[in-house]
Amino acid sequence: MVKNKKDTTTEEVILAAAKKVFVQKGMAGARMQDIADEAGINKALLHYYFRNKEKLFEVIFMEAAEKLFPKINAIFEADQPLFEKIENFCEEYISIVMDNPYLPLFVLNEINQDPDYFLKKVWTGKSKPNPVKLLEQIDKEVRKGTIKRINPMHLLMNLISMTIFPFVAKPMFQKNLGMSEVQFKMAMEERKKEIPRFIIDSLKK
Amino acid sequence: MVKNKKDTTTEEVILAAAKKVFVQKGMAGARMQDIADEAGINKALLHYYFRNKEKLFEVIFMEAAEKLFPKINAIFEADQPLFEKIENFCEEYISIVMDNPYLPLFVLNEINQDPDYFLKKVWTGKSKPNPVKLLEQIDKEVRKGTIKRINPMHLLMNLISMTIFPFVAKPMFQKNLGMSEVQFKMAMEERKKEIPRFIIDSLKK
DNA sequence: ATTTTTGTTAACCATTTGGTTAAATCATAT
DNA sequence: ATATGATTTAACCAAATGGTTAACAAAAAT
Numbered sequence: 464m465v466k467n468k469k470d471t472t473t474e475e476v477i478l479a480a481a482k483k484v485f486v487q488k489g490m491a492g493a494r495m496q497d498i499a500d501e502a503g504i505n506k507a508l509l510h511y512y513f514r515n516k517e518k519l520f521e522v523i524f525m526e527a528a529e530k531l532f533p534k535i536n537a538i539f540e541a542d543q544p545l546f547e548k549i550e551n552f553c554e555e556y557i558s559i560v561m562d563n564p565y566l567p568l569f570v571l572n573e574i575n576q577d578p579d580y581f582l583k584k585v586w587t588g589k590s591k592p593n594p595v596k597l598l599e600q601i602d603k604e605v606r607k608g609t610i611k612r613i614n615p616m617h618l619l620m621n622l623i624s625m626t627i628f629p630f631v632a633k634p635m636f637q638k639n640l641g642m643s644e645v646q647f648k649m650a651m652e653e654r655k656k657e658i659p660r661f662i663i664d665s666l667k668k
Numbered sequence: 669m670v671k672n673k674k675d676t677t678t679e680e681v682i683l684a685a686a687k688k689v690f691v692q693k694g695m696a697g698a699r700m701q702d703i704a705d706e707a708g709i710n711k712a713l714l715h716y717y718f719r720n721k722e723k724l725f726e727v728i729f730m731e732a733a734e735k736l737f738p739k740i741n742a743i744f745e746a747d748q749p750l751f752e753k754i755e756n757f758c759e760e761y762i763s764i765v766m767d768n769p770y771l772p773l774f775v776l777n778e779i780n781q782d783p784d785y786f787l788k789k790v791w792t793g794k795s796k797p798n799p800v801k802l803l804e805q806i807d808k809e810v811r812k813g814t815i816k817r818i819n820p821m822h823l824l825m826n827l828i829s830m831t832i833f834p835f836v837a838k839p840m841f842q843k844n845l846g847m848s849e850v851q852f853k854m855a856m857e858e859r860k861k862e863i864p865r866f867i868i869d870s871l872k873k
Numbered sequence: 874a875t876t877t878t879t880g881t882t883a884a885c886c887a888t889t890t891g892g893t894t895a896a897a898t899c900a901t902a903t
Numbered sequence: 904a905t906a907t908g909a910t911t912t913a914a915c916c917a918a919a920t921g922g923t924t925a926a927c928a929a930a931a932a933t
Contacts, residue, residue: 473910488781491697495891505912510892565780571837572777575770576693578839592844611869616845616855617862624833625826631836632776632828634783639797640821650821657822664816665870678880700921710882715922717880876933886923892916899910 474512476502478522485523486569490576493520521584524573527566528585532592534559535623539597545604548597550659553626557655560630561648568631594619610666618662625658679717681707683727690728691774695781698725726789729778732771733790737797739764740828744802750809753802755864758831762860765835766853773836799824815871823867830863 480502484493495516499506513519538552560567574581586592601615629636629651637647685707689698700721704711718724743757765772779786791797806820834841834856842852 489694489696489777491694492781494889496889506891507893507913508911511910514892516891568777568780571840572694572773574839575773576697578843582839582843586843594844613866614858614862617859617866620834620841620855620859621830621863621866623837624829628829628833628836629825631833634779634787635776636825638783638787638791639799650825653819654822654825657819658826661818661822661826661870665866699919701919711921712883712923713881719922721921874933876931878929878931880927880929882925882927884924884926887921889918889920891918894915895913897910897912899908901907901909903904903906 473504473508477504477509477512477519478526481519482523482526485520486527486565489569490516490520490524490573524570524581525585527563527570528581529590530559530563531566531570532585532590536590536592539592539594545600545610546659546663548600549622549662552622553658554655556626557651560627561651564630564633567627571631608668611668613666618666622658622662625654625661629654678709678713682709682714682717682724683731686724687728687731690725691732691770694774695721695725695729695778729775729786730790732768732775733786734795735764735768736771736775737790737795741795741797744797744799750805750815751864751868753805754827754867757827758863759860761831762856765832766856769835769838772832776836813873816873818871823871827863827867830859830866834859 477498481493481498484498484501488494488497493516495509496506498519499509502509509519513522534556535552538548538555541548541551543551574585597619598615601610601613601618604610605612605615633647636642637644642650682703686698686703689703689706693699693702698721700714701711703724704714707714714724718727739761740757743753743760746753746756748756779790803820803824806815806818806823809815810817810820838852841847842849847855
């Protein structure tokens with residue numbers, strides 16, 4: 464429950480509360496009352512600021528999606544050598560996600576419930592990841608013979624999987640490997656360098 | 669909606685319906701009425717066979733978890749050279765998940781909502797993945813100098829991430845790479861060989 | 874054949890939940 | 904001070920939802 468001495472506006476308090484509840488419980492599991500309680504306000508006030516649950520959810524979801532998708536794009540489309548691009552992606556993306564470890568699962572889950580609706584809603588303009596440039600870049604390196612033969616799609620999947628999945632499976636990994644919160648953070652920090660090294664080692668001839 | 673001409677028992681019909689609805693909508697989003705409709709039966713009959721929603725959900729969840737976790741364990745603990753074990757894991761695990769592409773996200777999501785409850789419930793005895801043997805095996809190879817230096821934990825994370833994540837992000841990958849259902853299946857089939865090759869290439873000196 | 878048990882249903886019930894209303898309070902301009 | 908508009912609340916409301924009941928049908932046991 465967050466107090467409001469007017470350094471934060473009510474709307475911000477609501478959004479913070481809504482984010483917390485939605486991300487933890489999902490659209491279906493979240494209760495408007497929970498959000499109100501978390502924000503320390505009356506339930507009616509929620510509807511005063513955001514007409515209904517769906518509208519409020521959409522704001523939170525879009526905010527989350529905007530935090531996750533456009534950055535991928537920017538890095539993938541950058542004008543940079545392949546290996547640097549990979550290093551850059553891991554470094555920057557892990558940083559982003561470390562600040563919001565639960566966003567990826569939240570977004571992936573909601574997308575899964577209704578792919579067409581969400582993907583059309585989210586991927587409008589700049590937000591739509593466009594992997595073709597990266598795929599072509601990989602293909603070019605393969606043809607030049609500077610890296611081993613590999614299907615660019617698989618390399619892309621490998622890169623994204625290794626970067627994001629540990630956050631999606633955070634509780635599982637933590638429990639199973641007996642990692643504390645700090646240990647997990649440290650491990651993710653290491654992966655910023657570890658993943659590029661792993662990939663580049665695999666690609667080098 | 670499934671018909672029941674007594675080659676399948678009512679209980680089985682219910683479980684199939686429940687699985688479909690729970691996996692798609694999650695515990696919170698699933699409606700008992702939806703499950704009843706999907707099974708082509710009265711809602712009261714659900715409660716006749718399974719006392720309540722929670723009980724029914726638990727059956728479905730455990731069924732899903734039992735399908736995903738024990739196999740990991742078996743392979744990890746097998747008595748086999750490291751590279752063969754990796755090849756084996758990808759081959760077998762991708763096969764399992766291809767039959768139920770939506771199970772991983774479902775399970776990960778529910779675990780995320782209440783890690784302690786579910787992980788205690790699921791990881792009892794044989795079901796609990798025990799990665800220590802594999803970790804030690806990796807460590808041994810590193811010390812023998814047969815593979816490059818690598819933190820076993822990261823290698824384990826990489827292996828699991830590359831294997832499972834594409835299914836977790838299935839709609840995203842499909843939409844973004846413009847893949848049909850068949851193309852996705854083909855890609856996953858390829859990954860059975862692609863992932864081990866990628867990993868082994870990275871580890872070889 | 875008929876009793877008993879098992880399976881199935883329609884009609885209900887209580888609670889939860891998203892959403893509304895009308896009144897109260899607060900801030901601001903006049 | 905006070906009128907005005909924005910903000911906040913308590914009390915409600917209707918629909919949805921998990922769950923129950925009592926009656927009925929089918930199968931199994933006697």
